[in-house]
Amino acid sequence: MIDEHLAEEALTAALERGGEFAELYFERRASMSLNLEDGKLEKISHGLDAGASIRVIRGRSISFVFTEKTDERSLIGAARLAGEAAGGGGGGVQPLAGAEPAVVHKVKTPPDSVVAGEKAELLKAADRAARDRGPEVVQASIGFSDETSQIVIANSDGCLVREERTRVRLTARVVASRNGAYQTGYDSAGGLKGMELFAAGLPPQLGGSAAAKAITMLDSRPAPSGKMAVVLHRGFGGVLFHEACGHGLEADAVEKGASVFAGRVGEQVASPLVTLIDDGSIVNEWGSGSFDDEGVPAQRNILIENGVLKGFMFDRLRARNAGVPPTGNGRRQSFRHPPIPRMTNTFILAGDSTPEEIIASTEHGFFAKTLSGGQVEPATGDFVFGVSEGYLIESGKVSYPLRGATLIGNGLVAMNNVDLVAGDFEMNIGVCGKDGQGVPVGSGQGTLRILNMTVGGTEV
């Protein structure tokens, strides 16, 4: 680990050569993963990743150097290189003062206190539950991963933060087959916590749920195409808002005008039923932390309130450019990556309707129960989503399952077309990719309805 003295020395070495602001990020991450397929524990991997990066900012330019060698000589060398590349400026370092976290994510059972054999039992339990769902289940892949990172962040403004983050995750992917047709089902759970996540029978629950989805989809018919009302099931649907508007609310896109939300704070950008929050301080939630990856305390940010745009998600650099305080959204995949504005846990606040009412009031529509992922172009707000589990809604009732459907639309339009939001709130976990960096994120909402959305299926 890096002590305060070495951190200060490195920051000084950087700013002696150039730049206006210097930051040191040190990380030591121990991780483990297990994979079970065909009922056999196939793969295991233990990893140790340690390294440090120095970031120097001058004006709007970033110079970033990282190294996997964290001895004093390598670190000072990296710091000088970063300062030199930044050029100009130069400056001093404020005395480092440690900050205490406002929110602590307690770990009851650290992953390294549990032997690999015991973790393997969790995977086996999920696998058995999947196979017990029915003879249609032909394959189950269960994945487990845990990681514990020690992080030290220090910067020339005197910030010094130490944080330990532990995350665990279990995923279940199940293939079911009948009469030559194959379908897959997926479910996962994770948290910023220890092995206690898996208490209360969670692994078999995930395996069973993934299997049930795959079996259900065996009865599916090809999805129709065209515009219709889309009902998004609680939890999974949140990822649509993550893509459709979340990315456009990240300050790097906004700063460059490459976002449909740029310059629109205070305007009505969504239906009055939509209140969108990003909150990295939710205790033990997958996308949370005590601080972000720049040492800014995690906090709750209201992005859209009753349809009115309230603000954006900032890292330190973009906040400084905009003359506002950072919002705790400066995140990075590892010490190898510069921090950029990212979402943490992003969700739509629960509404007053019930899921039953929403379905019952839909004459003809599409019920998207599980989304398989999506993509957005923040500059235009255009998005696309795969639906891995979807159903037709006929005369206010959920009818047969539909396969091969894609949801396509525009973030602004979709948010304005939200006309019902239910109270059955749920969060889901994922890994969001941006600029080649993956970070853990949560997304959530209650069941809600979006009118007039394009469903792309295989039937014209």
Next chain:
Amino acid sequence: MLDIARQVLDAAMAAGVEQAEAFVQLDRSMRAKVYQQEVEEMVSATGSGAGIRVIDHGSAGYAYTSDLSPDGIKAAARAAAEGMSVTARDEFAGLPAPAAEFPQLDLYSPRLQEVRVTDKISLAMTLEKAALEHDRRVRQVEAATYSESESTVAIANSLGFSRSYAETSCFAFLQAIAEDEGQMQTGISFVTGREPGQLDAAAAAAEAAGRALSLLGAGQCASMSCPVVMDPFVAASVIGVAGSVLTAEAVQKRRSLFAGRRGERVASSLVNLLDDAVHPDGLASAPFDGEGVPSRRTELIKDGVLQGFLYDTYTGRKDGVASTGNGVRGSYRSQPHVGATNLRLTGGATPAAALLEGIELGFYVIDVTGMHSGVNLISGDFSVGASGRLIRNGGLSEPVREVTIAGNLLDMLGNIKKIGNDNRWVPFGGSIHAPSVLIEPMTVSGR
């Protein structure tokens, strides 16, 4: 490098295992991103680490570390051996014996180091400047980037394999944003090479600008079933997806729509697809794969008929065949697994412009989104977001966005009616050498 690999191997064998393999990687990389003619971000890095694979009585363990000190290596060797205690015994687990011959490839250019950093930054600046000057409707350029890396890989295993190689690669990338009448559209381009002298920044800039401009004014079109022409970027995405299920692992685990179809017709007779790990321009080329098996060229589909699959050592043993040299690994942090190297769709004869000939009403696809979520790899069901231009009377007509194209991957391969002769390297989702293709019919969903 080989010395370090042998030290790591010795540490692994010290745990008393039957077989061990050390994979050591050393790299140096640099990236410069320009915005408004200033360096927005400059990243430089050096990295090194080792991955250790051990096998004993059919059980395998893996560990990696970025700490190459004697203590770091010892700790990783211990962790790898510990892992073996929980994995299932598998009669097919084992390392490959060393081969006698390896392809001679020229993957390293000393020019990469020689070119000055300032010249590399100017290359990124040219990307931005040339795109903005291309047309006044190009309002800005996102991510005008020059990126390079130089890496050395060394592998040593207990069966006597001990080799290393070095490679260089670089690319230039940009995303142009065009705006007209309140609508924004984006277009990307990139060029790849072993050294910066091979990168034509002006051509990339013109292409990115052209792609963004060609979509300005786009709206939804009506739903229809029609001929669809995919440009090489889009065709590359489809080829990449097909390649991912042409691995023996996908087949053995029943996760591939190609399972059980070897020798069958799976595509139009125009389709010739190969995995080429020895192509001089392919950025995934190497003398040997991630477990030391010599690289080669493997025919996957010939004249529309499925020839076979890609194998690493483990999946090869399961099927009683030799590895095809496709035990790939992203870095020392990952274990080898079966994967494509450079995929090439070859033999296209039609000039790109002639692909549109005779099409009364069709769709020319410039961009697809949601590829990773919109394809069911077992059933082949396929539905992705698309933008492009309508084709009317053999020529490009009004721009289209916010539609989906859908079908089944096998039907799509079967319905390839023409293949262009405009192959180019596309480095996204793998390394793919793709031409334009005409598929008829496909379902386009819009209004």
